[in-house]
Amino acid sequence: MSARPLSPLAMVLLVLGAGVMLAPMMWTLLLSFKSNAALMADSGAAFAGPYTFENYAAILKGSLTLQWLANSLIVATGATVGVLVLSSLAGYGFARLEFPFRRTLFVIVLLGLAVPEQAVILPRHQLFAMLGLHNSYPGLILPSLTGSFGVFFMTQYFRAIPKELDEAALLDGASRFTLFWKVLLPLTFPAQATLGVFTFLAAWNDYWWPLISATTSDRFTLTVGLASAQMNYAQTSGLGFLMAQAVFASIPILVVYIAFQKQIVRAMAGTAVR
Amino acid sequence: MIGRAIAFGFAGLLAGCAPADDRPEIVVQRFFGECGATYGESTDVAAAETECGILTTLINRFEAENPDIRVKVNVVAWPGYAQLAAQIAAGDPPDLVTMHQSVISDYAGAGLIEPVEPLLASARIDPAAFTPAARAGVEKEGRLYAMPWDTIGRLWHINTALMDQAGLMRGGNPVLPGSPQELLAHARQFKAATGKPYLIQAQVSAPDFHVALLYTYLLEQGAPIFPDARHIRLDTPQARAIVTTLRQLNAEGLTTLNQDFPAATASFIQGKGGIFPVGTWMLGPYDAEAARPQSPLHGNYAVAPFPRLWGEEASFVDGHAWIVPAAKRPPAERAAMARFLGFLARYNYDWSRTGQLPAFAQVVESPAFRALPHRADIAALARTGKQLPGYVERQSAVQGLIGEELEAAITGAKPVDAALKDAERRVNQLYAQMM
Numbered sequence: 001m002s003a004r005p006l007s008p009l010a011m012v013l014l015v016l017g018a019g020v021m022l023a024p025m026m027w028t029l030l031l032s033f034k035s036n037a038a039l040m041a042d043s044g045a046a047f048a049g050p051y052t053f054e055n056y057a058a059i060l061k062g063s064l065t066l067q068w069l070a071n072s073l074i075v076a077t078g079a080t081v082g083v084l085v086l087s088s089l090a091g092y093g094f095a096r097l098e099f100p101f102r103r104t105l106f107v108i109v110l111l112g113l114a115v116p117e118q119a120v121i122l123p124r125h126q127l128f129a130m131l132g133l134h135n136s137y138p139g140l141i142l143p144s145l146t147g148s149f150g151v152f153f154m155t156q157y158f159r160a161i162p163k164e165l166d167e168a169a170l171l172d173g174a175s176r177f178t179l180f181w182k183v184l185l186p187l188t189f190p191a192q193a194t195l196g197v198f199t200f201l202a203a204w205n206d207y208w209w210p211l212i213s214a215t216t217s218d219r220f221t222l223t224v225g226l227a228s229a230q231m232n233y234a235q236t237s238g239l240g241f242l243m244a245q246a247v248f249a250s251i252p253i254l255v256v257y258i259a260f261q262k263q264i265v266r267a268m269a270g271t272a273v274r
Numbered sequence: 275m276i277g278r279a280i281a282f283g284f285a286g287l288l289a290g291c292a293p294a295d296d297r298p299e300i301v302v303q304r305f306f307g308e309c310g311a312t313y314g315e316s317t318d319v320a321a322a323e324t325e326c327g328i329l330t331t332l333i334n335r336f337e338a339e340n341p342d343i344r345v346k347v348n349v350v351a352w353p354g355y356a357q358l359a360a361q362i363a364a365g366d367p368p369d370l371v372t373m374h375q376s377v378i379s380d381y382a383g384a385g386l387i388e389p390v391e392p393l394l395a396s397a398r399i400d401p402a403a404f405t406p407a408a409r410a411g412v413e414k415e416g417r418l419y420a421m422p423w424d425t426i427g428r429l430w431h432i433n434t435a436l437m438d439q440a441g442l443m444r445g446g447n448p449v450l451p452g453s454p455q456e457l458l459a460h461a462r463q464f465k466a467a468t469g470k471p472y473l474i475q476a477q478v479s480a481p482d483f484h485v486a487l488l489y490t491y492l493l494e495q496g497a498p499i500f501p502d503a504r505h506i507r508l509d510t511p512q513a514r515a516i517v518t519t520l521r522q523l524n525a526e527g528l529t530t531l532n533q534d535f536p537a538a539t540a541s542f543i544q545g546k547g548g549i550f551p552v553g554t555w556m557l558g559p560y561d562a563e564a565a566r567p568q569s570p571l572h573g574n575y576a577v578a579p580f581p582r583l584w585g586e587e588a589s590f591v592d593g594h595a596w597i598v599p600a601a602k603r604p605p606a607e608r609a610a611m612a613r614f615l616g617f618l619a620r621y622n623y624d625w626s627r628t629g630q631l632p633a634f635a636q637v638v639e640s641p642a643f644r645a646l647p648h649r650a651d652i653a654a655l656a657r658t659g660k661q662l663p664g665y666v667e668r669q670s671a672v673q674g675l676i677g678e679e680l681e682a683a684i685t686g687a688k689p690v691d692a693a694l695k696d697a698e699r700r701v702n703q704l705y706a707q708m709m
Contacts, residue, residue, distance in 0.1 A: 038537060040536075040540065040543065040545060040559065041540055041543045041544065041563070041569075042540050042543075043536065043537075044541065057280065061310075061311030061312075064310070066309070122363075125360060125363060126363065126364075128364075129363065129364035129365060129366075134360075134364055134366070146438055161627035173576065179648055211351065211357060211360075212356055212357060212358055212359075213360070215350075215357050215360060215361050215366075216346075216348055216350065217347070217348050224351060227351035227352075228307070228308055228349045228350050228351040229304075229305055229307055229308035229349070230351070231306065231307040231324070231325070231326060231352075237539075237559055238307075241535065
């Protein structure tokens, strides 16, 4: 089936919409290639040369930038893997297994969706302090694993898979784990990809928890590290550097987005859970 | 083969066993940004520039001169108070931390930071050596809760070419107003002669901009802004007079409109107005701009403390300081901290090259400081600078509330009386909600 061509009006509206969405990003990109001094005198200088890589060079020359990048990768990857494993197991359990208080537990999980992070951040901080987890990778990764969204998301996906598959596998002598691992889990890859992308993005962009948990420079994630590298009046006298930081921090996210564009679009369209 | 592997393993283990480092360690936590790329190895303090560069170099030099002390540096995102609070809550605070003097009350009142008199004594720093403005910033209820490091004030940054065009220069110096009426008269004269606004102001997303003006001119009039720790007094004739004057400047188009800090900064550099009342921290960048031949500011830049418009000369100031979070520390560590503070005190002149005023009176009076560009013009701030009373907490939040109301009043969105009443009510409400 071929797609219906867009009307000229729709095309114009789409181009306008895309322009509005792209303008801030293009503006950021242009500013990042200008010297701070030129932008302090006139931010409109971004529309004309000369352009420079000095802001990016300053970021890369930062003694800890690569360490922060590595920290962010470790934390975001750890959180993603952890969420996928736990959410898949829990989702399978809630969708397929019968056990006492299953419904009650699921409602409790759903209630977790309504609790904002700010409400639990103080007790969590105290708990992590007692356990000596601050300034450590586990301290940065563990809070991501307690989110309810992944469990809810995977539960819904498992529920949508026909139960006849389970019955057939069990008749063939498969154990519960084999059924989960070899039959059902491969069917959830689209959902895994969607959940994985969202988790990675959230962990990568997280600022608040790393800010108060990672308090030594060598444990900063990229978001916190780049913020610490800014001068006090960055918006006035360090605008180019500030924008270069924004671009630099978003490059890995852009790569993830390009690699998983299909899954993200499906998730946004609400078609991942089918 | 196995024997060789075991030998390798042992060798590796031995290599990993460095001798125990029993030197005292101090953890220094600071903002001002990260500039390791340029100053990571630098120990030449005199050659360093910018707040970040000078402080990084100072710490490097301290380490080089004091090999018996380990210094661990945490550079935090400005202003770093969320991290500090978290560290204190976790029972693992750093040893020496940069803090704005206006924030000290919040921590001192809760017993989260220590009085530093013993450390100062150990470092042979006489508190009498601090300037009045600097000392007022760190003294709370008779105790010193920090070593002051500088005084941050607001200045009138002036485009002398435009002032000359407006006939407001005499003997090579700008003629500044001495009363609110004169301020309006100068502004009208300036606008008529140049076609440009007399003042450049940051009136968008800059609540502290107008608050600094209001506080300064209330302090000039001796008005008790905070009669006690839980109340502010803004619904007063003195405050009305100030805000009405600022509103008049707006209404007559004698100031730039709808600009945030970056836009106002650029306007001044481009010569789009006569005077930009912004902080000491812009002295360096503007001076550099004035030295650039292509700049509209070239050779046409002067700076002065806020002119006295009412009552006695006074200027609202803040400053940076080194505080010590409360914690148990061994004597060797305290001795190392004292040595660090003493070292910083000796280099207070170098810090003043950033544009901020020195915290030590001797440095303010020194020929070296006076020889720095424009510093002789602003040195009076060290004497006339006034802090809010030491018991005033949550100054940043309070400035946010007042700033919103002032912005509404000055831009004409709200009557002056109503804005001042609302500002007073909202601040008092904030204090009433505090435990």
